[in-house]
Amino acid sequence: MKGAPDQQWNVPAGENSQHEGGFRADLAVTTERGGPTYGEMIEQVRLFMDKVRYASPTPALADEVIEDLKKLNAKLDTMLVDEWTSPSGTRIDLPSRGNITLPPYEIRDGGPDGVDATVTFRPFHLGGNGVAHGGHVAIAFDDLGGMAAALKLGGVARTGYLTVNYRSLTPLQKPLALRTWVERFEGRKYFVRGTLHDGDRLCAEMDALFIALKPGQA
Numbered sequence: 001m002k003g004a005p006d007q008q009w010n011v012p013a014g015e016n017s018q019h020e021g022g023f024r025a026d027l028a029v030t031t032e033r034g035g036p037t038y039g040e041m042i043e044q045v046r047l048f049m050d051k052v053r054y055a056s057p058t059p060a061l062a063d064e065v066i067e068d069l070k071k072l073n074a075k076l077d078t079m080l081v082d083e084w085t086s087p088s089g090t091r092i093d094l095p096s097r098g099n100i101t102l103p104p105y106e107i108r109d110g111g112p113d114g115v116d117a118t119v120t121f122r123p124f125h126l127g128g129n130g131v132a133h134g135g136h137v138a139i140a141f142d143d144l145g146g147m148a149a150a151l152k153l154g155g156v157a158r159t160g161y162l163t164v165n166y167r168s169l170t171p172l173q174k175p176l177a178l179r180t181w182v183e184r185f186e187g188r189k190y191f192v193r194g195t196l197h198d199g200d201r202l203c204a205e206m207d208a209l210f211i212a213l214k215p216g217q218a
């Protein structure tokens, strides 16, 4: 499983990194932080969200779950770190780099020519009538579009705009092919395109602008 290409997609920051203080380029990428079972922990949280989305608990069960969750939250409270050193988002060996907030994806291939990923929307990504919520599709495009821009420019970029055209329904619980690539760039402006396919069927397309950040820019 891979949450980022082998090739480095973020610029390593040195002592005098220009990005220090901004939207940092030097994410502390690691496959060790959080330990060997961190991925399983994230998976269990996703599974819990799947259950919550569809569960109709009795009042007694809801109270029980609340008490259990309070205990778990109190445990994690003792281990909070800043966003730059949290395993969530920096574990490149895990789906979506271990980022609990993203739809889980795996990178099949990635470089300056683009990103080729497999994304699987979960039951909790339900929009309605058994298919994915459009907002979750946009999140997947945003992250993987940003990755394509980062790989092309060798730095970090923020989304200027992002348009999704929803061409057909996006299924849940099925590996889908998501591709993003830089179509062209002008100075700091990177025009990124993307597609999401279920087999041969086009589910959605992305047209986005990512803007390379200036040194120190947030």
Ligand SMILES: CCCCCCCC(=O)SCCNC(=O)CCNC(=O)[C@H](O)C(C)(C)COP(=O)(O)OP(=O)(O)OC[C@H]1O[C@@H](n2cnc3c(N)ncnc32)[C@H](O)[C@@H]1OP(=O)(O)O
Pocket (backbone or CB within 6 Å): 142, 143, 144, 145, 146, 147, 150, 157, 158, 159, 160, 161, 187, 188, 189, 209, 211, 213, 214, 217, 218
């Ligand atoms: C691998 C992990 C990847 C993760 C990727 C995740 C990406 C994200 O989700 S980032 C979060 C969402 N985005 C944001 O919050 C960005 C909010 N906006 C901003 O911070 C700023 O507007 C920012 C940084 C994008 C650009 O500001 P700034 O650096 O001052 O650039 P600015 O001079 O205004 O614009 C640069 C060029 O882009 C153009 N531009 C800027 N915004 C837009 C826009 N929305 N539409 C069209 N053109 C735009 C400008 O017209 C200008 O063009 P030109 O050089 O031809 O005159």
